[in-house]
Amino acid sequence: MKAYLGIDVGSVSTNIVIVTEDNEVITSLYLRTRGRPIEALQAGLKEAAAGIPSDLQIAGVGTTGSGRFLAGVMVGADVIKNEITAHAVAASLVQPNVQTVLEIGGQDSKIIILRNGVVTDFAMNTVCAAGTGSFLDQQAARLGIPIQEFGRLALKSTSSVRIAGRCTVFAESDMIHKQQMGHRVEDIINGLCEALVRNYLNNVGKGKEILPPILFQGGVAANEGIKAAFERALGFDVQIPRYYNVMGALGAAQLAKEEMSRGGKTRFKGFDVTSLSYKTRSFECNSCSNLCEIVEVLENEAIIGRWGSRCGKWDIADL
Amino acid sequence: MLKVTFPRMGHSYIAFKMLMEEMGNEVVVPPRPSKRTLDLGVQHAPEFACLPFKILLGTYLETIEMGANTLVTSGGHGPCRAGLYAQVHHRIIQDLGHKVNMVCFEAPLRHPIDFLKKVNFLNSARLSYRAVYQAIKKGWHKLKALDNVERLTHKIRPRELVAGATSKVYRQVQLWLDQAKTYQEIDEAYHESVKALNNIPQDPDRMILKVGIIGEIYVLLEPASNQEIEEVLGNLGVEVERSIFLTGWTRDNLNKNSKDLVTCHEAAKSWIPVAIGGHGQDSVGHTVLYAQQGFDGVVQLAPFTCIPEIVSKTVLTRVSRKYNIPVLTFFLDEQTGKAGMATRLEAFVDLLRRKKLARLDTHPAVTS
Incomplete structure (x- = not known):
């Protein structure tokens, strides 16, 4: 087979x-x-x-x-x-009519706009990883809540608490402040979900025409709180494909x-x-003022890949 | 004796070097911005200053170490803080204990006396005004040759048969132009350069995409600050057209009625009707013009925290939709990791290529 x-x-x-x-x-x-x-x-x-x-x-x-x-x-x-x-x-494979893909991973987030099965526009977060999976992980750990439970708790929220979403440092200090004021954890988590969605739509989603069917994929799609916040903000159903985390x-x-x-x-x-044994090592090339950082990959002590030079001098393109 | 240096901005140092030497000065050629340049700049600059500020500061500190005692740069007016960079740089450098001259040229027609005073200061050879004028004219002639050669590399690189061939020849011909000192030598070096570049084996049948590059002048002109985006795009089969060359920019700044400037501002008029500082208005105008000329896409380059480019980026989302031209924006800062940019550019080029193929499919006549 x-x-x-x-x-x-x-x-x-x-x-x-x-x-x-x-x-x-x-x-x-x-x-x-x-x-x-x-x-x-x-x-x-x-x-x-x-x-x-x-x-x-x-x-x-x-x-x-x-x-x-x-x-x-x-x-x-x-x-x-x-x-x-x-x-x-992958999104087109799962849902051939898909028009919007929301993807939030560990360090980056992106939006992909498709029309008739062809990518017509996309955007990726530019300078900051605010609102991606790593930050959610961190906050779940800080609150002592397993990340798997995080989104479900947001759904139990009964009143809205506003959290700043543009920057993880701002978000974290806002969350700590609200928690010390006595707000419930569920409400704070929900506030965070809404902040992330707001930031996503205003940053990577800026000026994009978001039309259904919408697929939400990447590790963060497991978070029901974020999915619900997306649906509230967009006014459309958001589908999560079965293999959302390996798309x-x-x-x-x-x-x-x-x-x-x-x-x-x-x-x-x-x-x-x-x-086999794999190793990587790096060195700085001193041939010019670029001082490129060259990385080598070794398989059983033999070099199988090397990249990182701007002039191509060191590159091994055995691909 | 004056030991003169100036900011490094692409290949322009080759022309400035000749001019400063002819005026009787020793020249410290600014090294290509490196990690060390950036480290020095970041260490001593205000945290919120933009990337060009930090690279320039780093360059000044490196050249002072190499013996420079006179920094020559340009000022500016209008709502971009870069107009005050020379003064702030000078203060920081003085605070660090270095005694240097800062010679900052403002627009000569607005400040003619100031301009002549500064020219006198740099005129170590005591040339006559006429001779200074001739030297400037020749420097300009060299700069034009350098810009034209660079423009040609943009056309040849995406078509080259051996990857990296164009960049290799380009490095070589810059040396020829550097060594040329008279009009005759400059012209000869220029013609040889064009010949050498045209001799690079090319694939005439390759499908080439055309992308305009817009944004802030420094990150556009200095490849070390934009991770050599023109080379990266060229290697992906993209012919780039850059909206700013130093010769064009100077012409526009000396003459508010230059044809290029008027056309560009006219195109931007319904989106950004007034000057908003930096190149904000030009970025929008050029995008409109590129769309009208049938370009496949536009890449915007901006230093992180650059207000004019942030404004134009916001406007560009609507320009992009109206003219059906994809725009990809990069905010540049201290990052030296290339993976992020490479990923986005590869995906962008994929998108443009599929779009072009779809268009060619519906109009098969175009292909034949």
């Missing part, structure tokens, strides 16, 4: 998806990156390899996310794509499938890469 592997190495999570030729998802893994993308990817691939039928053959691999180049050289990717394209492709990987797998349909043999190195 032929299948396609999609890998999304993000700042917070590393996601792996295996999809069959008929778009059936047989593996869907969401693992924490914890600042160690190589280990996360190896652990993920090991887990994926253990759970697939023995006759399954990987016919193509796609990588995406901020760690897409690293993952790409490690596993031998057939296609390496940015996460905006990957998310849009980037799903899109990468789909892109790999499209790539392989043009013929050729996959570069996939096999699941054995989980047992």
